[in-house]
Amino acid sequence: MGLRQYAAAGGVVIEDGMMLLLDRPQRDEVRLPKGHIEPGEEPEATALREVCEETGLADLEIAADLGERIVEFDYQGDHYRRTERYFLMRKISERTVARSKKDAADFHPVWAPMAQAAARLTYAAERDVAERAILLYRDAEAPGRDDDV
Numbered sequence: 001m002g003l004r005q006y007a008a009a010g011g012v013v014i015e016d017g018m019m020l021l022l023d024r025p026q027r028d029e030v031r032l033p034k035g036h037i038e039p040g041e042e043p044e045a046t047a048l049r050e051v052c053e054e055t056g057l058a059d060l061e062i063a064a065d066l067g068e069r070i071v072e073f074d075y076q077g078d079h080y081r082r083t084e085r086y087f088l089m090r091k092i093s094e095r096t097v098a099r100s101k102k103d104a105a106d107f108h109p110v111w112a113p114m115a116q117a118a119a120r121l122t123y124a125a126e127r128d129v130a131e132r133a134i135l136l137y138r139d140a141e142a143p144g145r146d147d148d149v
Contacts, residue, residue, distance in 0.1 A: 001074070005081045009046035010034020011089040012066065012133035013057065019117035019130065022054060023108040029122040032129060033107070034084065043085040051089060055109045056099045059092040064136050071125045086129045088136050 010033050013020040022031045035050035037043060044062055052058055066086040073080050099107075112120055114137070118130035 002078045003081065004078050005083075007037040007043070007083040007085070008034050009037055009043040009050065009085045009087070011047045011051040011060065011062075011087050012130055013051065013055070013060065013089045013091065014114065014133060014137045015091050015111075017114050018111040019114050019133070020055060020057075021110050021112050021117060021120060023110050024106060025108065026106065030110075030120045031122060032086065032126050034086070044087065047085070047087045047089070052097065053099065054103050054107045056096040057091060058095045058097045060089045061092055062087045063090050063140070064088040064133075066129055066132050066136070069125060069129075071123075084125070084129075086133070088133045 012032055020033070022033055023029075024031055033051040033054040035046065035053070037046045041049075047062070048060055051060060064087065066088055068083060068085045071080075071082050071084055073082075114134050118127045118134065121127045121130055
C-alpha cells in the first residue's frame with residue numbers, strides 16, 4: 001500500500017440559511033465541493049474554481065477562512081493523506097456557467113437547510129467543517145454586527 005499526499009481546497013456556500021451540498025449518487029455520498037490545489041495555485045483560488053466547476057455557481061466570494069485539517073483514508077489499495085482547506089462563501093449574483101459533462105454527471109448540487117445540512121454529509125471531517133461554517137454564518141447574521149461575513 002503506497003502513501004499518496006496532496007492538498008485540496010473547497011467551499012461551504014450558505015445563502016439565506018441554506019447550505020449547498022453535492023450529492024454523488026455513483027458513490028452514494030453527500031459532500032462539500034472541493035478539489036486538488038494545482039501547482040502554483042493559492043487555496044482561495046482553488047476553492048473558488050472547484051466550487052464553480054462542481055456546482056456551476058460563477059459569482060462567489062470568500063467570506064471567511066474555515067481553517068485547514070489533515071484527513072487520512074484508504075482508497076483502491078493506497079493510503080491517502082490530504083491537507084484540506086475550506087472557506088465560507090457567499091453568492092455575489094445568480095450567474096451560472098455550464099459544467100463539464102463529467103462534473104454534471106458526478107455532482108448534483110442540492111440546497112439543504114443549515115439545521116439539516118451537516119448531518120447529511122457522508123464524512124465526519126466535512127460535517128465538522130459545515131458546523132464551523134454554520135457558526136460563523138450565524139455569528140455574522142446576529143443583530144448588532146456591523147461587519148459583514
